[in-house]
Amino acid sequence: MIKENLKRIKEALPEEVTLVAVSKTKPISDLQEAYEAGQRIFGENKIQEMVEKYDALPKDIQWHMIGHLQRNKVKYMAHFVDLIHGVDSIKTLQEINKQAAKHQRVIRVLLQAKIAKEDSKFGLSFDEIQEILASDLQNSLSNIRVVGLMGMATFTDDQTQIGEEFTNLNNLFTTLKEQQHPLEILSMGMSGDYELAIEKGSNMVRIGSSIFGVRNYNA
Numbered sequence: 001m002i003k004e005n006l007k008r009i010k011e012a013l014p015e016e017v018t019l020v021a022v023s024k025t026k027p028i029s030d031l032q033e034a035y036e037a038g039q040r041i042f043g044e045n046k047i048q049e050m051v052e053k054y055d056a057l058p059k060d061i062q063w064h065m066i067g068h069l070q071r072n073k074v075k076y077m078a079h080f081v082d083l084i085h086g087v088d089s090i091k092t093l094q095e096i097n098k099q100a101a102k103h104q105r106v107i108r109v110l111l112q113a114k115i116a117k118e119d120s121k122f123g124l125s126f127d128e129i130q131e132i133l134a135s136d137l138q139n140s141l142s143n144i145r146v147v148g149l150m151g152m153a154t155f156t157d158d159q160t161q162i163g164e165e166f167t168n169l170n171n172l173f174t175t176l177k178e179q180q181h182p183l184e185i186l187s188m189g190m191s192g193d194y195e196l197a198i199e200k201g202s203n204m205v206r207i208g209s210s211i212f213g214v215r216n217y218n219a
């Protein structure tokens with residue numbers, strides 16, 4: 001099933017769109033199956049779980065942290081994490097920088113923008129993102145590199161609203177690039193809305209249940 005799902009989704013994705021296979025809560029055997037089907041980028045939302053999977057699986061996998069970060073756990077993944085999607089404070093940027101420096105690495109991060117109308121979603125306002133990028137980070141925090149933006153739309157059936165939220169983020173992304181910020185990645189879109197996200201400019205989608213099946217949090 002996993003192989004077929006991956007194949008179907010990959011064939012439908014435009015070439016410039018990167019697929020992050022979101023494997024949170026899923027057993028190692030599921031990730032192994034996706035790996036054997038050629039998948040090399042996996043997304044997890046808990047640092048502990050990602051570390052366990054990193055230890056157990058082939059080392060050419062690129063691990064993306066997509067969940068909200070607990071700063072005191074950044075150190076456990078600093079030696080291997082490839083991209084951190086959900087950064088939403090300067091303090092977290094500083095902690096990632098500090099831990100990356102210990103391993104002489106430069107860790108790539110995305111700033112998470114708040115685009116949903118819900119209170120529960122994490123993220124920075126567009127103004128805060130502008131400020132962070134204007135603040136000469138690349139000199140003061142030389143062990144991180146902000147390479148793009150990430151956003152999650154409101155959990156709703158209203159496609160018009162979701163489309164507008166994605167468009168807002170894409171507009172910010174475009175504006176920042178026009179201001180010469182070297183951003184490359186716009187991470188938006190999950191199983192339920194990735195086609196719409198791509199239509200609105202996404203070039204990285206985070207897909208879990210459409211690949212691995214629904215998650216059972218009580219298992």
Ligand SMILES: *Cc1c(COP(=O)(O)O)cnc(C)c1O
Nearest residue numbers: 022045066190191206207208209
């Ligand atoms: C779980 C998760 C996904 C994947 O969700 P699906 O609906 O299963 O595709 C994508 N992004 C984030 C941030 C997630 O936590």
